[in-house]
Amino acid sequence: xPHSEFLSQVQARTNNLLEKTLPPATGEPKRLHQAMxxxxxxxxxxxxxxxxxxxxxxxxxxxxxLDIPAVAVELIHAYSLIHDDLPCMDDDDxxxxxxxxxxxxxxxTAVLAGDALQTLAFELLSNPTNHSDYNMPDHQKLMMLNExxxxxxxxxxxxxxxxxxxxxxxxxxxxxxxxxxxxxTGALINASxxxxxxxxxxxxxxxxxxxxxxxxxxxLAFQIKDDILDIEGDTKTLGKPQxxxxxxxxxxxxxxxxxxxxKKRADELISRALDALERIPLNSxxxxxxxxxxxxxxx
Numbered sequence: 001x002p003h004s005e006f007l008s009q010v011q012a013r014t015n016n017l018l019e020k021t022l023p024p025a026t027g028e029p030k031r032l033h034q035a036m037x038x039x040x041x042x043x044x045x046x047x048x049x050x051x052x053x054x055x056x057x058x059x060x061x062x063x064x065x066l067d068i069p070a071v072a073v074e075l076i077h078a079y080s081l082i083h084d085d086l087p088c089m090d091d092d093d094x095x096x097x098x099x100x101x102x103x104x105x106x107x108x109t110a111v112l113a114g115d116a117l118q119t120l121a122f123e124l125l126s127n128p129t130n131h132s133d134y135n136m137p138d139h140q141k142l143m144m145l146n147e148x149x150x151x152x153x154x155x156x157x158x159x160x161x162x163x164x165x166x167x168x169x170x171x172x173x174x175x176x177x178x179x180x181x182x183x184x185t186g187a188l189i190n191a192s193x194x195x196x197x198x199x200x201x202x203x204x205x206x207x208x209x210x211x212x213x214x215x216x217x218x219x220l221a222f223q224i225k226d227d228i229l230d231i232e233g234d235t236k237t238l239g240k241p242q243x244x245x246x247x248x249x250x251x252x253x254x255x256x257x258x259x260x261x262x263k264k265r266a267d268e269l270i271s272r273a274l275d276a277l278e279r280i281p282l283n284s285x286x287x288x289x290x291x292x293x294x295x296x297x298x299x
């Protein structure tokens with residue numbers, strides 16, 4: 001199956017699940033629920049849910065057991081974008097081609113919407129009341145909760161964002177930059193792949209090790225490509241302001257390595273990711289297609 005077709009299927013599936021999971025816009029508190037839906041249903045690539053599905057399908061996980069972790073990881077991603085865009089963080093006005101949550105509503109509502117989406121993700125993993133196909137043993141639910149919690153906290157996205165803010169208007173080295181993005185961007189991508197693994201019956205630690213190498217390389221390559229697109233892309237295609245990293249004096253891979261060096265580093269990471277997949281004795285074509293998609297995308 002072509003990657004574009006697979007991604008389209010995942011987008012439709014994820015959007016339907018989000019529609020089913022999110023509180024109705026007509027329910028009180030209406031403004032908060034409207035902000036949650038505005039941000040979570042905002043059209044996106046749904047890369048993280050797709051990684052859950054691609055990994056789980058490779059390992060023959062039950063389809064119904066992949067829906068919940070896929071939606072949970074997308075809810076966490078949506079919350080992180082709301083908070084990243086806030087005036088006290090990156091202060092962005094545009095996300096995926098439409099006004100950011102705090103612009104469309106207000107700053108306080110945006111903070112609360114992010115908080116509510118985050119807690120909804122954990123509630124969903126622990127007790128998905130509207131998803132009868134989810135038949136996961138409690139110990140697997142607990143492992144997925146633990147994985148998503150760690151990816152979201154001070155050793156994951158939260159910590160990565162804190163380091164990113166501290167590094168603004170300062171200089172650093174490649175190791176520090178990569179460490180920061182392994183937390184800010186890579187942790188949730190890594191969790192997406194691992195949750196696909198945890199939703200299956202596979203307990204092969206060799207496979208898990210290779211998947212971890214794959215997802216770690218993929219997450220860092222994803223961020224490098226984002227940095228490249230911030231320079232080479234345009235606002236209409238990106239769906240967010242082009243050149244915002246430079247305007248905010250953020251340290252990026254092109255600013256540290258040069259454009260050629262950044263592209264070379266991304267290619268090296270994708271090569272390592274594909275090599276890890278080749279060590280898995282299963283059909284990993286969908287995951288391999290992801291790696292190629294990451295470095296060739298335009299937004």
